[in-house]
Amino acid sequence: MATPDLLLDIFLTFVRLGLTGFGGTNLAEMERLLVGQRGWIDARTFANGFALGQLMPGPNLLAVTHYGLVIAGGWGAFAATVGFYGPTAVLSAAAALLWKRHSAHPWSLTFRNALLPFGGGVMLAGVLVLGQTSIHSWAAAALVAVSFLILSKTRLNSALVVVGVAVVGALIGL
């Protein structure tokens, strides 16, 4: 059963993960903490949760709710979700109000220029980590390539593509 200590640990871990993802989400760090350091979930659960998140309505990192639930039940899901989304939402709202007043300040541009390339590197690292977890066969690599082509060449809803490829995965016994 989830002890208050564990719930606090989950909450703080997800606060950290929320606040340290720039330009999206830091999947590399999330995997390092949840799977490696804490050992709360295994790599398969990590990838499964991520895939489920893509199918859910809304932001595609609802995987955090899945992880919280797997780690410590309902309260774990609550701790992970509020920890992950709460502080960054508060920070964003505050930033929106601040920026309205200070966007002309020279340091605003400095911060933007310093953060943008870092955000790009974080995205690339996340792709590498997720690729290592998800691609274990030529069939999987082909599915990634075909999905990528469909997504970039057509206007198809990405959820449809995810569901379609899931069906293909089940059929070929990926």
Added chain:
Amino acid sequence: MTATQSTPPPLEDDPTSPVPHLPGAPTTLNLARAFVGVALAGIGGGIPAHTRRAMLRRGWLTDLQFAETFTLAQLTPGPNGVNLAAMIGARLGGKRGALASTVGVLTPGLIAMTAVTVLLLGLPGGLPPALQSALRGAACAALAVILTMVGPIVRVGWSVTAGRLPIGAAVTVLTFVALGVLRLDLLPVLAVLVGVGLVAHRPSKGSHGDT
């Protein structure tokens, strides 16, 4: 002056522009409802695109106001779609607006994700093999969804230069190697590489007036 090519347009916020300017400025409840709709439309991602459509259609934001808020949402840490909702909510409805928009954009997915996870965990003997295969397939497609987003984001950061120095490209590569290949702890990497960027792009007194 730092030269930055192909970054989004500068975030010039005209302080004289009235914000909830159009008729029918949203109430807290309207904001929550609008973002629940955004979440439902955004199955599989694309929250920012759906947000833009919802805001423009209701006349709550102009295209320029959206673009500037979106760029800012990318600069704050954390998940972009939710940050964007919080920012637009704050802009249109203050603190209560921010709360309503954030809760609105999260609620449908939270309910769905909790239900699905409880169902999956309740299956005796773990996930059936067919479902495992399906999830592996979904993970491949999910990776492809991310890949379509990586290009534009990396390109913007990559093109940041300080004078003639391709510092954006260097920081992008170093961040990737440190976090993806070497799997270093994020915070020290952030401190060093963002610190380098801050120093490289620090406003020079001559070109920017007093700071």
